[in-house]
Amino acid sequence: MNFNMKEAIEVLERTPQTLEYFLSGLSDGWLQCNEGEGTWDVSEVIGHLIEGEKNNWIPRLAFILREGGRKPFPPFDRFSHLNMKSESSIEQKLLEFKTMRTHCITRLKELVESESQLKRAGSHPAFGVVKVKELISTWVVHDLTHIAQIVRVMAERYRADVGPWKEYLGILNR
Amino acid sequence: MNFNMKEAIEVLERTPQTLEYFLSGLSDGWLQCNEGEGTWDVSEVIGHLIEGEKNNWIPRLAFILREGGRKPFPPFDRFSHLNMKSESSIEQKLLEFKTMRTHCITRLKELVESESQLKRAGSHPAFGVVKVKELISTWVVHDLTHIAQIVRVMAERYRADVGPWKEYLGILNR
Numbered sequence: 001m002n003f004n005m006k007e008a009i010e011v012l013e014r015t016p017q018t019l020e021y022f023l024s025g026l027s028d029g030w031l032q033c034n035e036g037e038g039t040w041d042v043s044e045v046i047g048h049l050i051e052g053e054k055n056n057w058i059p060r061l062a063f064i065l066r067e068g069g070r071k072p073f074p075p076f077d078r079f080s081h082l083n084m085k086s087e088s089s090i091e092q093k094l095l096e097f098k099t100m101r102t103h104c105i106t107r108l109k110e111l112v113e114s115e116s117q118l119k120r121a122g123s124h125p126a127f128g129v130v131k132v133k134e135l136i137s138t139w140v141v142h143d144l145t146h147i148a149q150i151v152r153v154m155a156e157r158y159r160a161d162v163g164p165w166k167e168y169l170g171i172l173n174r
Numbered sequence: 175m176n177f178n179m180k181e182a183i184e185v186l187e188r189t190p191q192t193l194e195y196f197l198s199g200l201s202d203g204w205l206q207c208n209e210g211e212g213t214w215d216v217s218e219v220i221g222h223l224i225e226g227e228k229n230n231w232i233p234r235l236a237f238i239l240r241e242g243g244r245k246p247f248p249p250f251d252r253f254s255h256l257n258m259k260s261e262s263s264i265e266q267k268l269l270e271f272k273t274m275r276t277h278c279i280t281r282l283k284e285l286v287e288s289e290s291q292l293k294r295a296g297s298h299p300a301f302g303v304v305k306v307k308e309l310i311s312t313w314v315v316h317d318l319t320h321i322a323q324i325v326r327v328m329a330e331r332y333r334a335d336v337g338p339w340k341e342y343l344g345i346l347n348r
Contacts, residue, residue: 003335007201011328018196022188027181078342127338134337141332144325145345151318154185158315161177163308164301168252171319174348 003137005112013105015143016098019046019150024091031090033157042153044082045146046093051080053100057139058107064122064132065111072123108136177311179286187279189317190272193220193324198265205264207331214256216327219320220267221255227274229254231313232281238296238306239285246297282310 023031023042034041040048056076063073086093112118118133155171166172197205197216208215214222230250237247260267286292292307329345340346 001335002203002207002331004203007203010200010204014196014200018192021195022192026184026188029176029181030184033176124338127341130337130339134335134339137332137335137337138339138343141329141336141339141343141345144329145343147325148322148329148345151321155315155318155322157176158311161175161308161311162315163304163311164298165304165308165312165315167301169312169315169319171315171322 003118003133005118005136008136008140009105009108011140011143012101012108015049015147016094016101019147020091020094020098023150024094026090030154030157033153035153035156040149040153042150043086043090043093045150045153046090046097047082047086048078049143049146050093050097050100052076052139052142053097053104055080057135058104058111060122061108061111061132061135064120064130064135065117067122069121069123069129072125075125112136177292177307179292179310182310182314183279183282185314185317186275186282189223189321190268190275193321194265194268194272197324198268200264204328204331207327209327209330214323214327216324217260217264217267218255219324219327220264220271221260222252223317223320224267224271224274225255226250226313226316227271227278231309232278232285234296235282235285235306235309238294238304238309239291241296243295243297243303246299249299286310 023046026042031042034044060073060076067073088096112132118131118136120132121129122132122135124130152171152174155169159166159172162169162172197220200216205216208218234247234250241247262270286306292305292310294306295303296306296309298304326345326348329343333340333346336343336346
């Protein structure tokens, strides 16, 4: 086990600005490509990250600390952002993500003040018993998963363009 | 085929500062973790990216434009950065990468001035005929591959910490 709160926050606080720097001002070709029918483009991934800040991580953390394992916390719809037609530009979405994340990190620090709270258990609707520490670790790895998804989606766009080098490019050989 | 020079440069020029923002100031726990024996940590990945700027992309591009397919260009040692014991901090490496990349993009624009040059063919020591356009596309996807690698290596560190959520985290389920 490697989790500690300080290092987890190091990643959480870097993700929005990292994505802002990487994605702001990119051509639509990069922002609108996807991995085929039913897959997300870059802009949809940012929409999903915003939804997580609003309805997943902090609400679940607060729920566990309030209710413990007495009742399961409500499920999080991982596809809800697809139902909301958004006309926002990528820059607007990245700004919203950054603003929400700053707010959520402040809440995280307010809610978890002691090491013992990290061991508090809640009840996940599908998994059963989960710990606060596991929820926060998952928040971090969830960021990393979606950064990986964004660059994988973009790489896919050049699958044919790289010619024989495809063989050396791990991201195209999953 | 989706390649065009303007969009390729959009990615190439963003990568160093994106990584600088994401990695500068991270704890050693994040910078020194890897995926097991014989795999690279974050700092080694940046070393490899620096080597590419010095000895791979622009030297090969210049070679193809100068020699065409008359002789194969020299192989690039993808592991050479591991032979150089480096005491540089991650911040120093990121700065070197950014400086080299800026220089290489300037050279790229000097070397490739017309659409017709993108179709010029060279001889890869292993693959045989390759085109300038394929080399530049590969440079872009190579950036994306190594960004994906960095976040994958970091995610691996929390494999046990996320508990049952592992099931939902694609980056841990390759």
